[in-house]
Amino acid sequence: MASVGSKPKRKKAKHSVSLSDLKTLGQQLLSSRAHVNNLPTLLSYVSPTSPPPYALESLLSLHSFFAPLLPSLPPSSSSSKPSPLNLQDDPDFIYRTWLRSKFDQFVDSLIDLAVSPDSDETLKEIVLDTIMEFVKTGNNGRFHSSIYHRFLHTVVHSAESVDFLTDLLVSNYFKYIDVRYFTYISLEKFARTLEAKVITDVDADSQDDSHSRARSVLSDLRVYCSCRMESFILNIHYIISRIPHVVGLDEKSDCELWSGPGNGSKELSENSKVEDKKLQREKHKNNVFSAASIAKKIKLKFTKAWISFLRLQLPLDVYKEVLVSLHHAVIPNLSNPIMLCDFLTRSYDIGGVVSVMALSSLFVLMTQYGLEYPNFYEKLYALLAPSIFMAKHRAKFFQLLDSCLKSPLLPAYLAAAFAKKLSRLSLSVPPSGALVIIALIHNLLRRHPSINCLVHREDDDETTKCNSKAEGDSETGLDMSSRKQGMDWFNNEESNPIKCNAMRSSLWEIDTLRHHYCPPVSRFVLSLENDLTVRAKTTEITVKDFSSGSYTTIFGDEIRRRVKQVPLAFYKVTPASLFTDSDFPGWTFKYDDGKEKNDGSEIKNQ
Structure with missing residues (x-):
């Protein structure tokens, strides 16, 4: 007998249900409310350990089940206020609250499935589309920032490579301005959290325990955390550097939004085509207005995200990549480029290749934004060394x-x-x-x-x-x-x-x-x-x-x-020595059996 509290092995349960039976469970769930108990069974198959056909079949059934119910579900229990006492005993409210918890569980399973290295690439693409569909429709037609933030948090803090998933996100969804807007917000939060962790580690170092064993354990733990933090920074940079630029957006731009303005409460009149056209015209105006208002704020979010990221202790390879693209990819899009003066002057003072790479951005700030740097020419003069002529970025430097x-x-x-x-x-x-x-x-x-x-x-x-x-x-x-x-x-x-x-x-x-x-x-x-x-x-x-x-x-x-x-070098007679006697008058060059002596006796002054 299994012990109390032990969980049944998931693999055995999966072998007991065939793919056709799983499809039948999904059809029953969609056909009648009486089969709602099929929901936990289907959720158990949305997992990285499930075979891809099982995970895909469960995903499609659950997506079809939750999509029409999202407007009627209550907010998540973690972010909602306590419900009134008169609703706590309502069976329908209890049922919808239970569905909400299962939906949150479904979203968490989708996110785990998306970042798992065991997932198939085709399955990852379908999972990402499902997550972004919930982001689009899960908040009464408005952008569901909570789901998107949870998804990005898992992507950034993943220990495995997420390049494929990030490339899908860039190619399919970063063309929407609201996706970019909330991406900047989330990345700024992640960068601030990492910065706070670094400050906490520094404070812990200053108050370190005197016991050698405790110091050794803490040192190993910090090395591990440092490696993980470098991985997080690499993921943040990989995402933030691939977000399309916001140059050219203005109030007249008809920017494309991923989510609508949230007009779910309006219903189209079935009897009047005039009202239908009028409502569509108003909806189009609302979309343009929302895009224009986001375009005004997205530059500020872009600035906050990049400034927070540059405050981190960047690895050397990331540091160099940032300096290479900073002058043309970041500075023109900042709300106030002078905010980078501290970062660039510190980089310029480091010397060597880093100073050469920081020179481009510093020159842009001085010539276009009025930055005053009194010691600029002294530092530039110090960079003139033979090694600079062999550097990778010497062309831009010259x-x-x-x-x-x-x-x-x-x-x-x-x-x-x-x-x-x-x-x-x-x-x-x-x-x-x-x-x-x-x-x-x-x-x-x-x-x-x-x-x-x-x-x-x-x-x-x-x-x-x-x-x-x-x-x-x-x-x-x-x-x-x-x-x-x-x-x-x-x-x-x-x-x-x-x-x-x-x-x-x-x-x-x-x-x-x-x-x-x-x-x-x-x-x-x-x-x-x-x-x-x-x-x-x-x-x-x-x-x-x-x-x-x-x-x-x-x-x-x-x-x-x-x-x-x-x-041409033409000799009537084959030379017998490297130099002729006429080249060095008064000297004779002799060799003994083709071997040069080290005592200098072969060169005699006549």
Whole structure:
């Protein structure tokens, strides 16, 4: 005998009912109220452990049963007020309350079935359509936000992959503006809940128990919770980043709603076609009005959802994805984009690739929304390092760098500092980076004639002192005689562009590129030997044409070039050594049995 309180095994009960019997139970439930006891049996088959044909057959029967009853069912017991005493003993009210509890159980089973990894994809699609149908009709024709919130909560907090279900939701239902509206509301709540959990964990760390065993258990638990929280954040980002943009919605837009305005109480007149048309016209106006009113508020909900999401401790991969799309997918749709200034300035201060990726959004806020960032050019100057020329997003960075240095109000010392820093980098970067540097320096010299003195400079004391006064350095009266002849005043290790002494230097590094080993670099330098003092004679170079270059692009361009004269190495006698005696007069290169000695005796000075 089974013990008291033990539950019967569901698998044995399922084998006792065939698919045809299950279909008969559904037909009986739909035909008469006397067979309402078939409802619990059908509900037991709406489960991830049920075979798909059984789950589908039960789902279809239950959906057909509950759909016409939803307007007459009382509110859920968890959200409703206590019912009056005169209705608590009413048999019909008790029956409808029981049906309401079974409907809630049915919705919970559908949600579990939708997110279960054991469910078939075809079945998931049908389940999602059923859930969204209840969202549409379960609140007297208005959007049932409670069911939708429960569904999204389960999707976001699922430990398994929900990409397929989310893609279905995006493709089939995110075109409706009310679905997007309530999605933003739910995602904001989820983000705030996760943020509160992080704050609670920090407080718990500060009041941690002194026992080592307790600390170990708490540490393992927090690691597990941290992994789960990263999964939740990934799910939130996957949904919020795929909601269509709200740009273009206005009061005149006839936006499509998933649910109606809730006109279930109105009935069409059967005798008058005029009243029928009039009512349809009024209903259309109500739909447009509802869509327009939602369009006014959806931007605010969009802002709250994204701001709440960006307050979370984002994983690094999510952090980078957000920064890549922030300037074109989020900032134009925010009600007040300046709210992102703290997030972007913190990202810009991190340095490295993260700073490069945050530069796009920060530049948009500065140029389009009036953000003041006093240390912007100092941080931008610090980003100029050899590693930036190998970064993934270097093309966008170089284009933004060229735009940031375009202002005619840029001080001469800043323009000179950037030109000199880039010139020094040209000695250590790949050939593709040298091409970008040449284009950037050419544009700087053309836009800022005050730094044309960097092109060629003689060791002149008076000129150096004048430049020192213009730069405001403390070494104004320093005697040049104490410096070695031809010494570069530029301090490449200085992070402050004001103190790097760029105005005292020259762009000698660019002159060395005339003899660069890569032919495109040397040709590009020679092609730019124009009179930069008269800007009308030159035009700016489009940095975009060089910003995404690499060894592959350079090699591809070279093999496509049609060369008329090709240099050839011709020897009448096969060379016996790498260098000839005429290359190094006074030196002899000898080899002993083809093996090079390490004591240096093979190279003798004659």
